[in-house]
Every structure is written in structure tokens, then in C-alpha cells.
Amino acid sequence: MSGVEERLAALEAEVGRLADERAVTRLVLSYGPLVDSGSADEVAGLWEPDGVYDVDELFMAGREQIAAMVRSTGHQDWIRGGCAHFAGPPHVTVHEDEATAVGYTAMVVRDGERFVLRRATANVWRLRRGPDGWRVVTRTNRLLDGRAESRALFADALGAAES
Template identity: 45%
Template sequence: MHTCDEETTTDLDVAALAARLQRMEDVLAITQLVARYGPAADLGDAGAVAGIWAEDGVYEAQPFGRWVGHGPIAGMIGGGHQEMIRAGMAHVLTPPHVEVDGDTARAWNHALNLRWDAGNDRFWVARLSANEWTLRRVDGRWRTVKRVNRNLDGADEARALFAGIASTGG
């Protein structure tokens, strides 16, 4: 027979375990969402890329542009991006560091833009950027509210995006 204290302790253990499992599932879902960007962009699938964002989501990739909402984000992929894809461009994103807080989250990672150089039979890194992702749970699924992408070209602004990782202590 269990005492009241034993049942309370067991309930607390189960609740703590459930919370840990939910956090792990959230981190995995966000990691998978971020990982979808490169293949979807390289495929030129504008709808799949736009679907990574919330309806009102923002993608800032200076100096190239700022797109708000599914239509403009899809248009970025469906437009001039297609020519670069056909010329041998690839998006490679590193696994993100993810911090979840209920139905919101932040993530940070690097992104590399690789380009094919047929004349020299090699790929080269055309761009390396810092990324900060702000996400929220929408209808039970994680979506990007805002992605800020800045060239790591020595400017303080790009490195400052990673200050969020240092401040989390995680």
C-alpha cells in the first residue's frame, strides 16, 4: 500500500519526466524544421520553404532582402534563386542550438552557401552566415516567426546574433 507522500512523489516524477520528454520532442521538431530549409531551397520548392515560416513570418537575409509572409518568401525561392540552383548552389545548415520556453523558442546556427565552380571542378564557400531563429508553436507545430541571417564578414552585427547562445547558459 502506498502512502500519500509516495503517490505525490511518483506524480511529481512522472510530471518531471513528461516535461523533459516534451522539451526533447520540441528540440527535435525545431531541429528538423531548420534542417528542412537547405534541401527545400536546393530543390527550389518554394511552398516547402515558405511552410517553414508562420503565415506572418519574417526572413531577413541582409544584404539580399527582407521577406514577410508565405507569398514573398516563396517568391524569393521561386524567382532569381532558381538560376543560382541550376548553376550549382547548395545551402548547408549546421544543427541549431535550441532553447524552448513553452510555445516559443529561439535557435542559433551557421549556414553555408556553397557554389559549384565548373572551371576548377570544385565547390567553394560563397557565403557563411550567422542565423538566429525565433519560433512559435502554431496549431501544434513549430513554425518560424523570424529568421535573421547575417554574413559572418567581420561585422559586429553578425557575431552579435550568437549572443543569445551565450546568455542561455545551456
């Protein structure tokens, strides 16, 4: 392979990696607007059919349970009352057809005439590329309330040692 061919192959690989990171980022960042609009089927469609969404107080296995959470009275009450599931930009790592996205989410709710932070969470998304693009295999959220489990979730996902 010539120098030009090697450089072109390296450039194509880098563009492919960046496209994958962008696709994963877009999927992760679509969750908030979809869940806040009550789009249950679209939210569930972000996951693999047997995907898992593990939140502190709720464990959902499969698209049906994820869609049911969005349709639930509790979630619908949050939407009607005014809320925003805000996600910070994720740290995305792609390895071939597997990806990990690590980041923060905050749930902001309306309280009278003001908005308040209801919860802030550590998030780790594990995704897989399939015939229909990237889908969530597991998403784990842990409340950032000082517990070691939340710090460990971040450290494990990023391959860092917790101090």
C-alpha cells in the same frame, strides 16, 4: 504528489522538452534541402503567414515574398548551377510555445569542377508553436565577414556578453 508521481511528471516534462527541441531542429534543418530543391511553397510554409526572413541583402515579409525568392531567376540559377545551403546543427532553446534556434549556415556553389564557399552566415530563428506545429516567426541571417552585427546577433540570442 508521491515521489513516483513527481518523478513521472518530471520525466514527462523532459520528454516533451526534447520532442519540442527535435521538432524545431527538424524544421530548421529542412530549410536547406527544401530551398535547394526549389520547393517554394514548402519553404514558405515553414514560416507563419506574416513571418519575416531578414537576410543581409534581402528582407522578406510574409509567405508570398519568401516563396517568390525561391522562384526568383537568381535563386533558380543557383539551383541549376549546383548549390547547397548547408546548416550546422542549431542550438535550440524552448520556452513553452516559443523557441529560438541559433546556428550557422554556409552556401556552397559549384564553380566549374569544384565547389566553393559562397557565404557563411550567423542565423537566429524565432519560432512559435501553433495548431499546425512549430513555424518561423522571424529568421535573421547576417554575413560572417567580421562585422560586429553578426557577433551581436549570436550574443543577443544566446544571452551572452560580447567581448
